[in-house]
Amino acid sequence: MIGFIGYLLLGLSAFDSLYMTVITITTVGFSEIGAPEEITAAYQTFTLLLALFGVGTALYTLGVSFEALVEGSINDGLKIRRGLRMIDKKSNHIIVVGNGRVGQAIVHYVGRHGAEVVMVDREPQPDSEWPIVIGEATEDQTLRDAGIERATTLIAALDSDADNVYVTLSARALNPALHIVARTDHQHNEAKFFQAGANRVVNPYEIGGSRMG
Structure with a gap:
């Protein structure tokens, strides 16, 4: 959302803003929108920051989700084993x-x-x-x-x-x-x-x- 709004403020259309946000965060690496003279320092700086923080945020979110999934599976497994030990008694x-x-x-x-x-x-x-x-x-x-x-x-x-x-x-x-x-x-x-x-x-x-x- 931040990337989309940022590119809108830099003068891109809604579709172009969405396009740039997606290819930047996913690191697909297609060419940038606009003629060379239209790619300003502000444009490049924003794209660089979006790539760094956007990818980092995506990886962090993925890591947290994976950790929660693994911990949940481990906890469920521990509960089952504890339950079986209780049953043995x-x-x-x-x-x-x-x-x-x-x-x-x-x-x-x-x-x-x-x-x-x-x-x-x-x-x-x-x-x-x-x-x-x-x-x-x-x-x-x-x-x-x-x-x-x-x-x-x-x-x-x-x-x-x-x-x-x-x-x-x-x-x-x-x-x-x-x-x-x-x-x-x-x-x-x-x-x-x-x-x-x-x-x-x-x-x-x-x-x-x-x-x-």
């Missing part, structure tokens, strides 16, 4: 799989009642007060990272019935004594969940409808 905890609206409601409810909670989700949750394992809950290693062998309960609250059935199957195989509560959005799928090893199957929409009725 947990036992008799509840694993909540899925951090959608249903999963969040479950976490808040059981957390308020003093239960130890470990979350499992595909996406990081930097503001979460509970430790979280980032990964696919349908993979056995993700459930192991959540301490499934030491947990008392697993709540499968993903948005997909198919994923919840698969999580139920995997969880039952990894911990035969685990109490498993599974979410379903379709009542006709309940039998499949019980066959997969669920102890209880819950349809949140049916519960909501019965309370409103």
Whole structure:
């Protein structure tokens, strides 16, 4: 903006001012606007200062942005590692799989009642007060990272019935004594969940409808 205004004050048109500002800051190096006799000392001095400070400012801004990005990634990584170390020390905890609206409601409810909670989700949750394992809950290693062998309960609250059935199957195989509560959005799928090893199957929409009725 400063370069654009400066060239306007030096007598260039709006388009020429924009052109000179862009090629100066980006160091493209095309020829200057105007005949040789029109390129005054003031014109050259302003272009020189714009090149020095404009490029410096652009590089500084880029550096700060890159540093913030790297620091954010490092901090997220440290939080995840700290969370995994906390999980390694947990036992008799509840694993909540899925951090959608249903999963969040479950976490808040059981957390308020003093239960130890470990979350499992595909996406990081930097503001979460509970430790979280980032990964696919349908993979056995993700459930192991959540301490499934030491947990008392697993709540499968993903948005997909198919994923919840698969999580139920995997969880039952990894911990035969685990109490498993599974979410379903379709009542006709309940039998499949019980066959997969669920102890209880819950349809949140049916519960909501019965309370409103």
